[in-house]
Amino acid sequence: MIRNTEIPKHIEDALEREARQPGTSRRDFIRNTGLFVVSVSAATILNPALEPALAAAGQAPARGAGPYPDPDFHQLDAWIAIRPDNTATFFVGKTDLGQGTGTAFRQIMADELDIPYASTSCVMGTTNLTVDQGGSGGSDALQTDGYPMRRVAAEARRVLLDMASTQLGVPVAQLAVSDGVVSSKTDASKKVTYGQLIGGKRFNVTLTGANTDATTGVAKIKPVQDLKIVGTSPQRYDIPGKVDGSVKWAVGVKVPGMVHARNVRPPFAGAKLVSVDESSVRSVPGFVKVVTKGNYVAVVCEREEQAIKAARQLKATWQRPATAPFPASEDLFKFMRAATPTFSAPPVVAGDAAAALSGAAKVVEAEYDVPYQGHTSIGPAHAMADPSNDQMTIYSNDMKSYGLRNGVAQFLDIPRDRVRVVWMDGPQAFGRTAADDAGFEAAFLAKELGRPVRVQWMRQEETAWDTKGPAFAFKIRGGLDAQGNVVALDYEARAADHNHVGYNEPDTVLIAQLTGQRKATPARGGSGAPTEIYGIPNQRLVQHVVSLPLVWETPLRTGNLRDPMGPQTAFATESFIDEMAAAAKMDPVAFRLKLVNAGKEDSGFKKARSIAVIEAAAKAYGWDARPSPKAATGGNVVTGRGIAYGVRNQTVVAEIAEVEVDRRTGHVRIVRMVVAHDCGLMVNPEGLRRTLECGLLHSLSRALHEEVTFDTEKVTSVDWRTSPTLRHTDTPEKIDIVLVNGDPDKNRQDLPHYGAGETVCKPALAAVANAIFDATGVRLRRVPFKDARVLAALKAST
Amino acid sequence: MSMITLTVNGATHRVDLDDPSTPLLYVLRNDIGLEGPRFGCGLGQCGACTVIIKGEAVRSCSRPASSAQGADITTLEGLAKDGKLHPLQQAWIDEQVPACGFCQNGQLMTAKAMLDKNPNPTDAEIRQGMANTLCRCMTYYRIQSAIKRVVTGTRTADAADDREVTA
Numbered sequence: 026m027i028r029n030t031e032i033p034k035h036i037e038d039a040l041e042r043e044a045r046q047p048g049t050s051r052r053d054f055i056r057n058t059g060l061f062v063v064s065v066s067a068a069t070i071l072n073p074a075l076e077p078a079l080a081a082a083g084q085a086p087a088r089g090a091g092p093y094p095d096p097d098f099h100q101l102d103a104w105i106a107i108r109p110d111n112t113a114t115f116f117v118g119k120t121d122l123g124q125g126t127g128t129a130f131r132q133i134m135a136d137e138l139d140i141p142y143a144s145t146s147c148v149m150g151t152t153n154l155t156v157d158q159g160g161s162g163g164s165d166a167l168q169t170d171g172y173p174m175r176r177v178a179a180e181a182r183r184v185l186l187d188m189a190s191t192q193l194g195v196p197v198a199q200l201a202v203s204d205g206v207v208s209s210k211t212d213a214s215k216k217v218t219y220g221q222l223i224g225g226k227r228f229n230v231t232l233t234g235a236n237t238d239a240t241t242g243v244a245k246i247k248p249v250q251d252l253k254i255v256g257t258s259p260q261r262y263d264i265p266g267k268v269d270g271s272v273k274w275a276v277g278v279k280v281p282g283m284v285h286a287r288n289v290r291p292p293f294a295g296a297k298l299v300s301v302d303e304s305s306v307r308s309v310p311g312f313v314k315v316v317t318k319g320n321y322v323a324v325v326c327e328r329e330e331q332a333i334k335a336a337r338q339l340k341a342t343w344q345r346p347a348t349a350p351f352p353a354s355e356d357l358f359k360f361m362r363a364a365t366p367t368f369s370a371p372p373v374v375a376g377d378a379a380a381a382l383s384g385a386a387k388v389v390e391a392e393y394d395v396p397y398q399g400h401t402s403i404g405p406a407h408a409m410a411d412p413s414n415d416q417m418t419i420y421s422n423d424m425k426s427y428g429l430r431n432g433v434a435q436f437l438d439i440p441r442d443r444v445r446v447v448w449m450d451g452p453q454a455f456g457r458t459a460a461d462d463a464g465f466e467a468a469f470l471a472k473e474l475g476r477p478v479r480v481q482w483m484r485q486e487e488t489a490w491d492t493k494g495p496a497f498a499f500k501i502r503g504g505l506d507a508q509g510n511v512v513a514l515d516y517e518a519r520a521a522d523h524n525h526v527g528y529n530e531p532d533t534v535l536i537a538q539l540t541g542q543r544k545a546t547p548a549r550g551g552s553g554a555p556t557e558i559y560g561i562p563n564q565r566l567v568q569h570v571v572s573l574p575l576v577w578e579t580p581l582r583t584g585n586l587r588d589p590m591g592p593q594t595a596f597a598t599e600s601f602i603d604e605m606a607a608a609a610k611m612d613p614v615a616f617r618l619k620l621v622n623a624g625k626e627d628s629g630f631k632k633a634r635s636i637a638v639i640e641a642a643a644k645a646y647g648w649d650a651r652p653s654p655k656a657a658t659g660g661n662v663v664t665g666r667g668i669a670y671g672v673r674n675q676t677v678v679a680e681i682a683e684v685e686v687d688r689r690t691g692h693v694r695i696v697r698m699v700v701a702h703d704c705g706l707m708v709n710p711e712g713l714r715r716t717l718e719c720g721l722l723h724s725l726s727r728a729l730h731e732e733v734t735f736d737t738e739k740v741t742s743v744d745w746r747t748s749p750t751l752r753h754t755d756t757p758e759k760i761d762i763v764l765v766n767g768d769p770d771k772n773r774q775d776l777p778h779y780g781a782g783e784t785v786c787k788p789a790l791a792a793v794a795n796a797i798f799d800a801t802g803v804r805l806r807r808v809p810f811k812d813a814r815v816l817a818a819l820k821a822s823t
Numbered sequence: 824m825s826m827i828t829l830t831v832n833g834a835t836h837r838v839d840l841d842d843p844s845t846p847l848l849y850v851l852r853n854d855i856g857l858e859g860p861r862f863g864c865g866l867g868q869c870g871a872c873t874v875i876i877k878g879e880a881v882r883s884c885s886r887p888a889s890s891a892q893g894a895d896i897t898t899l900e901g902l903a904k905d906g907k908l909h910p911l912q913q914a915w916i917d918e919q920v921p922a923c924g925f926c927q928n929g930q931l932m933t934a935k936a937m938l939d940k941n942p943n944p945t946d947a948e949i950r951q952g953m954a955n956t957l958c959r960c961m962t963y964y965r966i967q968s969a970i971k972r973v974v975t976g977t978r979t980a981d982a983a984d985d986r987e988v989t990a
Contacts (some may be wrong), residue, residue: 033916123923123960198892260919266932267924270859270899270907277858310841327851330845333865403863403871404925452925453960484864711919715965719922722961745868747959753953756963798840 035393036270038149039445040447052801069575072463076480078713092442092524093153101184101230103156104177105138109224111205112144117174118158118168118237119151119422120448120454124782125712126166126259132708133171133778136254137178137246138203140219143789144190147262149329150426150448158237160425160448161242162456162528162585164780167708168674170254173240177232179240186231188222190583219589232424249706258711263450275449276481278409278420283477284313285329286470287336288488289322291539293738295346297577298322305340315339316473320578321539323470325478333483349737350575357521358394361498365571367523375517376563378504381513385504389608392500394792394807397521397620399732400586401748404452405487410467411477417444417468421450421462425528432461432529433468436537444468445757455723455782457528458585459491469536474590488748489740492584493733495522495550499597504563511620513563514555518594522550526584538578547576555592558635559602560623580740581733588783591673592724592790596808599669599791603653604804612650613668613795614643629675629777630769633702637767639670642679645763653795654802661688664696675779676704677767680721682792686800691816693797695725695755706778714762717785724789726751733808827889832901843889847881848872850888851898859899859928863957864900870929870956874898885977899928902935910973911935918969922960929956930966932975943974 096103096116106114115134121127123572148154150161158170171823189207190197193215201210201575208216218224234240266272291298296322306312309473311327312335324339326332331548352360382388408421417439423429425444434441446464463480470478482490497520504513523546526533532544552568595683607615617639626632642648648664657667666683683697700717707713730749742748768776794805797815803822807814825843829836829842831851838854846865851857851874863871867882875897901911902951905973908916911934919928932951937944939954944952956964 047900123921260916263924264916264919264921267927269903270857270928272924274858274861274863274925275854330849330850332844334842401959402959403869403923404861450924453923481862484866484868656885673872715919715922715962718964719961722963723959726961728846744866745864750957751963752955752957753950753963753967756950756967760964796873810883 026283027788029381033053033198035140040151040154050552058619061777064106065145066728072455079583091414092440093416094442096154096156098156098240099234101177101228101232101310101393102182102241104174105181105228106133106165107203107219107223109220111218111220112146112222113140113219114146114148115174115178116148116155117170117172118150118156118160119448120161120426120428121263122161122424123453124716125709126161127263128259128261128712129167129708130174130226131262132254132257132259134174134178135169136252137175138182138201142254142259144205146340146548151446152427152430153463156237156725157315157427160423160427162425164676164782164784166780167778167782169238172239173234175246176244179230179244179246180230182230182411183242183244184228184316184327184781185219189217192217192222219601228755233712235399250774252774254516255706255708256710257764258709261712270748272450275420275451276404276407276411276554278449278479280409280411280477282778283331283409283479284327285475286314286323286325286466286478286480286784287332287338288466288480288482288486289324289336289339289341290490291320291343291578292662293343293345294350294579296320296343298426299344302340306335306338309335314474315430316470318535318538321536323466323480325474326614329773335708342756345738346575348574350579351573351581351737353585353736353782354396354732357396357496358498360573361496361519361521364521364571370568373554373566376513378563378565381563382502382504382515383513385466386504386507387608388502389505389540389601390502391604391804392498394598395497395593395596396808398586398610398727398731399488399493399582399733399748400455400458400489400491401750402452402454402458402491406463406480406491407479407482408464408467409477409479410464410471412471412475415443417471419444419464419468420448420449421446421460421464422449422454423529424454424466425461428529429461431462436531436534436542437468437472454586456589457492457526457586459535460486461529464529465534468518475488483657485743488743490581492526493808494524494586494593495520495583497521497553497593497597501597501601503601503605505605509611511561514561515565515593516555516598517567518552518597519569519571520550520553520590521573522552522570522583523547524576524582525550526582537583553590555598556670558624558631558672559620561620565602568700578773581735587720588786591671591787592727595669595671595787596790596794600804600806601670603667603791603795603798607653608799610652613653614639615650617668617670630767631672631677631771633674633679634767635670635672636763638677638679638701638765640700640717641763641765642668642681645697645701645761646681646776647727648681653799654797657802661802662686664686665796665798665800667792667799668795669788669791671784673780673784673787675777676781676784677786678702678784680788680792682789682796684796684800686815688819691812691814691819693729693793693810695729695757695793695816697759698725698819699761699763700755701765702781703765703767704779705766705768706776707764708778710764713764713781716781717762720759720785721789722751722756725755725793727809728790728793729755729809730811734789827892829888829891829896830894831857832837832898833898836882836953838888840888844887846866846885847874847886847888847891847932851883855901858899858902861925861928863926863929868957869926870933872928873932873956875932875936878936880933880941902931909935910968914969914972918966918972921967922962926956927960930958934966934970938970938973946971973974
């Protein structure tokens with residue numbers, strides 16, 4: 026047995042990255058302080074050489090890696106460590122997917138602690154080093170998890186002030202703290218640094234709170250006006266390493282004795298493995314093993330290219346399912362509309378929509394279709410699992426590292442405290458990606474082989490088999506009175522989301538499905554509803570879920586994809602609002618403002634903030650009020666503009682698209698985008714701008730290009746030619762990001778920091794469709810707006 | 824087994840391969856330890872694996888290692904000289920380009936090969952020159968801005984960028 030469950034040094038160094046002190050790493054920290062504050066076993070794992078120091082401190086651990094108990098979120102020491110050199114490290118249970126949340130966590134915690142940003146560092150998402158804050162998801166990094174971070178940092182400051190008071194003989198009320206130095210307000214000679222007070226020692230302070238989110242000490246967080254680092258834009262600390270090639274990624278982890286695995290997927294959805302001919306690959310140099318269980322097949326070789334070759338060369342016999350697993354993608358929406366729902370939410374009813382429709386001066390009716398769209402990560406799923414010393418260490422970029430740990434422990438029946446996930450940087454992951462699946466596969470294979478195993482999916486495998494955002498079919502009717510007021514909305518959504526896989530579930534990950542360890546009943550997915558902000562007196566909102574014939578072992582498995590139902594639902598509803606504005610011959614901005622004004626205000630002032638972003642977007646664009654479509658100008662290339670609006674939790678956004686449509690080819694070019702966004706208190710405005718730009722462009726990619734295609738037995742969109750994405754050439758020439766604080770009290774002391782990752786993804790599809798309508802008078806009701814589809818719609822209208 | 828010799832970032836490496844047609848990418852990553860080039864598709868479609876050979880941006884995922892013998896190969900790790908970042912790398916930091924960063928090797932290497940041939944591209948030439956290098960975080964807008972910074976010699980980060988508005 027190879028023994029290397031200690032994290033390799035270069036990876037250990039990578040876990041804690043900061044710009045401040047070149048050459049200073051966590052390892053140096055541990056060595057220099059002689060004490061590791063988070064957990065004794067963690068220290069052992071990180072640096073076995075530390076044992077004598079730990080023994081001297083009376084905390085001698087057992088030799089060898091593991092077990093890996095959970096850091097106790099009720100201990101201040103689990104969150105914050107202060108070094109003798111007056112620097113601090115923060116340990117948080119989140120992961121940064123490239124949106125700068127790690128930098129933001131350092132900002133909010135440094136601000137509460139009163140220590141310079143540059144004197145801090147951050148460790149994230151490694152299960153035995155950082156408290157379980159659930160990893161990433163739901164745009165909650167700051168909205169939810171930022172608060173316990175702020176509170177524990179405030180508590181550390183309070184404790185340090187108490188210590189300074191004792192040491193200096195000065196009452197706390199007469200102490201000031203700045204940049205980690207506590208001094209007497211009346212006698213500047215009396216001062217002491219945080220590092221002198223506690224550097225390298227434990228706080229030993231117990232926190233309260235029923236769960237991690239509720240964690241708190243005695244201290245209160247600062248009012249917004251006292252925050253100095255929040256609202257500034259320090260550069261992201263992870264960017265230099267991503268630019269010079271020095272970052273250590275999960276995809277690059279290697280340990281001695283490691284072997285490489287590649288999966289062999291069923292060639293048809295729902296296929297059963299009949300037999301595998303191992304002799305077909307035994308001659309491949311470096312061949313180690315073919316592993317099969319149920320319909321799961323993997324080939325293991327010493328070298329990566331050998332595993333790829335063997336996986337391609339393996340002769341396997343598969344049996345087609347008796348019935349087609351799904352309709353072909355061109356028949357999908359017809360199928361979905363005819364299907365009997367597997368779940369229907371109780372209708373949301375206000376007033377009497379049917380009566381209001383029958384009495385309406387004008388009724389508008391439309392159907393909208395959004396296909397399955399995949400994550401199609403730029404880097405196929407991967408993980409490396411090391412089973413040495415009867416432990417299981419998984420190196421992964423999975424955004425929910427804690428869930429991966431728990432799921433693998435259950436799946437492989439390994440005690441939870443023997444499993445740990447080391448979170449490292451990885452390719453883009455906006456929700457439930459195949460990174461979950463690869464982590465389980467690596468651990469499964471590592472257990473089977475008793476050796477460290479690295480798994481990586483191939484491109485075709487990733488694009489075909491990653492989890493998909495569900496397809497939606499909508500039918501909406503709306504009624505206008507003679508004055509152009511919306512009096513009724515009758516809305517029906519159908520989502521092909523019958524079996525929505527969760528994160529890291531041991532009975533829904535792909536390998537569990539393929540090995541027959543799946544749950545008996547699928548978790549029902551959801552459908553989507555329109556925004557509740559618009560004031561429409563009579564509404565009937567119906568949400569159905571439908572199923573395709575094949576429920577399990579299907580490449581059309583659904584899971585969370587960046588604002589899971591938002592872009593689909595907002596495409597339909599915000600297109601429909603535009604259709605009603607056109608029917609009422611009203612300006613689309615004025616029409617929306619009227620609808621928002623007719624709605625109710627909530628405790629987060631969403632109504633006022635919605636009005637603020639819609640007005641800010643119109644102003645930044647230079648919106649000229651008039652109904653759509655604009656008067657025909659003739660010519661082959663026509664231009665138009667469209668607006669759409671979106672809300673997610675408390676974050677609100679309005680987006681305006683300006684497009685050019687080439688009537689000869691159907692090609693849509695997005696010339697300009699304006700985004701007005703209000704997510705409350707902005708921690709790092711420059712980071713926020715980039716997050717908004719990237720999220721916006723992701724949705725434009727979904728508007729113009731992205732669509733999972735399939736025949737009646739397999740997915741046929743499997744690489745970047747068959748599954749196209751937005752490119753440099755598609756990027757709008759101009760993007761205006763307007764950062765709005767629409768709170769009625771702009772100087773609120775408790776202005777919340779809401780989430781910012783996903784809301785921006787919502788309205789873009791509709792904004793583009795509305796702009797196409799403005800330019801051409803033709804309504805696109807089917808995503809994506811590929812040239813051929815647009816051309817066909819243009820031709821059909823003439 | 825066959826021994827191949829590669830010159831990467833000025834250093835010579837001898838690697839024993841049972842198959843000399845092994846893609847250069849795996850040799851760089853797994854034998855030489857250079858992880859700048861990354862596997863994205865293995866099909867030459869995305870650019871994440873890009874290296875520079877004889878001034879050309881080359882997709883190392885689909886270039887046999889043996890065919891790269893005798894040429895100077897530059898990877899992301901070889902862009903900085905004497906401890907100083909390449910102007911493109913500095914612009915990438917000034918503009919705060921990367922999101923996840925996984926594709927940025929390809930973006931940087933493709934941009935370098937492009938600017939080495941044409942130091943003054945138009946905006947349209949930048950877009951066209953970068954068109955086949957994909958980013959799924961969609962950092963395109965900032966990549967183009969960073970390239971323009973190098974082209975125009977703009978150095979410092981400018982928070983008051985005129986295309987951005989704060990209400």
